Amino acid sequence: MKYGEDLAEYLRSKQRGKAANSLEREALSDPFLYEALEGLGEAKEDPLKIIENLSKRVEYRVYPRKKRIIRLSAGIAAIFLVFITLGLFFWEKESREKVMSTQYAAVEKRDTVNILHLARRDRKQDLKTEAVEDAVVQTLSDSSEADLPEKDTAKPNAELKFRKQLARVGGVKEKGGVRVENKGKIGPMPVGGIEAFERYVQDSLIYPEDAKRAGLEGEIKLSFVVNRYGRPSGIRVVQWITNSCNREAIRLLENGPRWTYTGTTDSTILFIPFYFDSIPQR
Amino acid sequence: MKAVPGNISDEELLAHYRESHKSEQLAELYKRYIPLVYGVALKYFKYSEDAQDAVMDIFEELLTKVQVNDIRLFRPWLYVCVRNYCLMKLRKRSLNPILTLDENFMEFCDDFNLEDIREEDQKEKVLLKCIESLPEKQRISIYRFFMEDRSYKEIEEATGFSLKMIKSFIQNGKRNLKLCMQKKGVIA
Numbered sequence: 001m002k003y004g005e006d007l008a009e010y011l012r013s014k015q016r017g018k019a020a021n022s023l024e025r026e027a028l029s030d031p032f033l034y035e036a037l038e039g040l041g042e043a044k045e046d047p048l049k050i051i052e053n054l055s056k057r058v059e060y061r062v063y064p065r066k067k068r069i070i071r072l073s074a075g076i077a078a079i080f081l082v083f084i085t086l087g088l089f090f091w092e093k094e095s096r097e098k099v100m101s102t103q104y105a106a107v108e109k110r111d112t113v114n115i116l117h118l119a120r121r122d123r124k125q126d127l128k129t130e131a132v133e134d135a136v137v138q139t140l141s142d143s144s145e146a147d148l149p150e151k152d153t154a155k156p157n158a159e160l161k162f163r164k165q166l167a168r169v170g171g172v173k174e175k176g177g178v179r180v181e182n183k184g185k186i187g188p189m190p191v192g193g194i195e196a197f198e199r200y201v202q203d204s205l206i207y208p209e210d211a212k213r214a215g216l217e218g219e220i221k222l223s224f225v226v227n228r229y230g231r232p233s234g235i236r237v238v239q240w241i242t243n244s245c246n247r248e249a250i251r252l253l254e255n256g257p258r259w260t261y262t263g264t265t266d267s268t269i270l271f272i273p274f275y276f277d278s279i280p281q282r
Numbered sequence: 283m284k285a286v287p288g289n290i291s292d293e294e295l296l297a298h299y300r301e302s303h304k305s306e307q308l309a310e311l312y313k314r315y316i317p318l319v320y321g322v323a324l325k326y327f328k329y330s331e332d333a334q335d336a337v338m339d340i341f342e343e344l345l346t347k348v349q350v351n352d353i354r355l356f357r358p359w360l361y362v363c364v365r366n367y368c369l370m371k372l373r374k375r376s377l378n379p380i381l382t383l384d385e386n387f388m389e390f391c392d393d394f395n396l397e398d399i400r401e402e403d404q405k406e407k408v409l410l411k412c413i414e415s416l417p418e419k420q421r422i423s424i425y426r427f428f429m430e431d432r433s434y435k436e437i438e439e440a441t442g443f444s445l446k447m448i449k450s451f452i453q454n455g456k457r458n459l460k461l462c463m464q465k466k467g468v469i470a
Contacts, residue, residue, distance in 0.1 A: 007317045020433035025397075028452075031390045032361040036321025041434075041445070045330050051317050054337050058312055061341065062305040 007040065011048055015041060094214065097242065178202075181269040188226035188259040188268050201252055201272060208244030216241050217275050220249035223267045230258035238269075245274055292356040296348065305345060311356070312341050319364050326368035340367050389453070394460040394469070396428050405468050412462035420455035423448050 010023050027034040040047050178198040180189060190197035211217075221239035224232040232253050237246045249272045259268070292311060299307040312319075319340060323333035340363060353359045399405045413424055422441060426432040427448075432440070437448050463469045 007321070015435040016433050017436075018431045020435070021427065021431040024433055025427070028456075029390055029395075032318055032322070032357065032364075034390070035325050035365075036318045039321040039323065039325030039333070040317075043324055043330070047317075047320065047324070050330060050334060051320055054316050054320060054334060055313050057338060058309050058316070058341055061338070062309040 007036070008048055008051075010037070011040060097214070097216070177273060179271045181271075182264075183266045186262065187264060187266065188262050190256065191230065191258045191260060197257060200256055204252055204255070205272075205274075206248060207274065207276075208242065208248055211242045211245050211274065212276070214242075216245070218245075218273075220245055220272045220274060222249055222253055222270045222272065224253070224270070225265060225267055226259040226261055228261055228263075230261050232259060232268075234267075241274055249274075293354075296353065296356055300349060303349075308345060308348060309341075312344065315357075315360055319360070322361075322364050323368060326372060336364075336367060336371070340364060343367070389457070394456060394463075396456070396459075399463070399469070405463075408463060408466050408468045409459065412459050412466070415462060416455055416458055419443065419447075420451045420458065423451035424455040424459070427452055 006019070006023055010020050013020055023033075024037065027037050178194070178201050180187075180194060180197075182188065218241045219239060220237060220241060222232075222235055223238050224235040227233045235250055235253060237249070240246045252272060253270060292314070295307060295311040299305075299311070316337060320333055320337050323336035323340075324330065327333050327336065343363065344360075347363070351359075396409070399409050413421055413429075416424060423437060423443065426437045426440070427434075434445050434448055437443065438445055441448075443451070460469070
């Protein structure tokens, strides 16, 4: 017996029979066979299956290696492409949101109000007349809740003409804190003081999950007019982070304390910060 | 997969590989010996996983060794490779490699072949007489193994002797028979 073919028979016969004896006799003059029979005879697991498996492994080791490599590379390339596409998608989404977060004001479309066009702050676009401005303000204040659109995608934003000269009046906090800005003279302030208002904001602020997860921070800038009841009306988001943050800021303003009524028709500016380290520990 | 004729000799297959450097051809040659290589490795390492690793490692070694070395006959050369690998691996583990060839020294290269002797009537008669003169256990083992064509396992089951003992009896019995025959002047 030259090769191991008879070994299979030897093992299958459980090392019994004339053929087995014949192989064993052959082994007496063949040390290779002799030692192999010794090893296999004492095998615990079925050697035949293992030998077959080894044969395949050796083949695998040398055979259509090129084909295997090509198929493998194609698979890897495909997976790569999927990841890259996903990566690009998310990256693009994130950069869009970042771009939005600066200088756009949101005005919700109403049946009675024209959509004001998207404009940057530095483009001093004379958008509308005072009348429309009032109409917008009026319409917005009619809505009991700031009924912002539910969709998360970017909406057409508009910016009403803004009076730039803002003098800081009272209640100025260091950057990052809640602060109020009124044009010129003494303007409306939260009843109870700005410190109390800031405490209120810190206590009540619920950081929206999506912004938190996306790692988005910043300040929401709200513009509004205090009406004779001391309530903010015509609330507009001038500077925003995400829709959820906007809603949260508006919620805080609306549920907050009354403001002092000065009779002015000028807008009051309120900054509400959204920073991670200011999240109140509950 | 290229079909390799089953009757191509080891040495021819080897020569093809050395020329072409196509590892597929060496694989075809090696596959013929996997049962033997695995068996020997199993004997030394005891554990199947180690023996399987040995089979694959040895193949890796062959890919280069075969190119470098001048090999006349593949089979004995391969056997040497396998043993060297096993002994070296065991030595690295600082285990004493079990050299059964030292324990019960096997005489492989002896020309005392019972089959040949039995073919000659006269010699066979002398042989039978010599067998009768053997120590009991050797006689039983020799008789059953050579005359009755029983395998080790069968003799073990019939006599209760362990496999190791049976092999030893046969080994020593054969040597004694040879001496006996030589004494009787039947063989050189």
